[in-house]
Amino acid sequence: MSKQSTWPKQSFGFGAFYFAYYSFVGVFPAYVTLYLAFREIGPFEIGMLMAIMQGTRIIGPTFWGWLADLTGRRDRMLQLTAAAALVFFIGFFFPGSFWYFVVFMFGVNIFTSAQGPLSDTLILGEMRTNMARYGQLRLWGSIGYIVMTAIAGYVFEKAGISCMPWLGAVILGITLLISLKLYQTPHPMPVRKKASIWQVLFKKEVVAFMISAFFMQAAHASLYSFYSLYLSNLGYSSFTIGMMWAAGAAAEILFFIYHDLIIRKIGVKWLLLGSLLIAVARFMMIGVGAFAFWILIVAQILHAATFGAHHVSSIFLVRKWFEGAMQARGQAIYISASWGIGGTLGAFLLSFVWASFPHEAIYWCAAATALAGFAAAWLACHWDKQPA
Secondary structure, rough: OOOOHOOOHHHHHHHHHHHHHHHHHHHHHHHHHHHHHHHOHHHHHEEEEHHHHHHHHHHHHHHHHHHHHHOOOOOHHHHHHHHHHHHHHHHHHOOOHHHHHHHHHHHHHHHHHHHHHHHHHHHHHHHHOOOOOOOHHHHHHEEEEEHHHHHHHHHHHOOOOHOOOHHHHHHHHHHHHHHHOOOOOOOOOOOOOOHHHHHHHHOOOHHHHHHHHHHHHHHHHHHHOOOOHHHOOOOHHHHHHHHHHHHHHHHHHHHHHHHHHHHHHOHHHHHHHHHHHHHHHHHHHHHHOOHHHHHHHHHOOOHHHHHHHHHHHHHHHHHHOOOOOOOOOOHHHHHHHHHHHHHHHHHHHHHHHHHHOOOOHHHHHHHHHHHHHHHHHHHHHOOOOOOO
């Protein structure tokens, strides 16, 4: 078999979709608060709107994953959510009250939150047993995130934040057009006893894994919600803070390129466990050594493990446990448990730590949370007897 033949048939479309979708994921959360302030929405109300955005990650992926598995058309659900997100986003072109933006913030995010797990499920189904190219396709999402966030910053600086809806609508429109070109390749399914998703979900190894994923993303709320503010309070410039985020994204991309080689060397389960232990070390480094530039750079490079390795090993395990017609729901439940519930609750609780203790304390809490995630993941791997 030639090397070229290892690429899935729709590789270009998959890579393009990841680029477009994660471009929006980079631009919208980063700049929507500035746009809402431009529309004269108050700080407390903006906080509530951002909480709504985070909360949709709990219900959105699971609902659309269930519907995709029920209909058996993951491609159609991906296209439907892409179209609906664009329609709701039109609401951001106009001024309105807090309740006006509640409707459109909920509408946009209830649909976009589903597109990550739906696209992963569609792509993993296309790859079937050959997963070697997943990371090399997924890295285009990271590239899109970096490139479009940087472009948006430049555009908004020159033209003003009032043009945010135009840029967001263009990105969502491109995402929709790409999704319309993607299709679900029918594969013959082996005849087997139909398993209930609840039977799979309540297996002790799956429960332990979901708890581990919850803890991992709760720990990462210390980065996504507080890292830039933490460094700013320590006196680092905006350029340096941006360079830190870029270093993490570059390391993540590098992992995606070589993930197949690493998995073949150590296996999926050891990759998962290693990513959690490295997360403990990373958060401790940020909490203790943030005064030293080189320590922060090393900590950001470890993003390759704490996000890249953890993400890949997690979706591979979910794919193994939630077979066949349960694929979309399995990936969606994982996103809801981790990024949804874990990310939301982590940010909420760490807000109290940030307000009540020295700021570095949130990274000690994050390290302890990641360690709890490692313990749960170790149990999941110990109880799971299937090869991964």
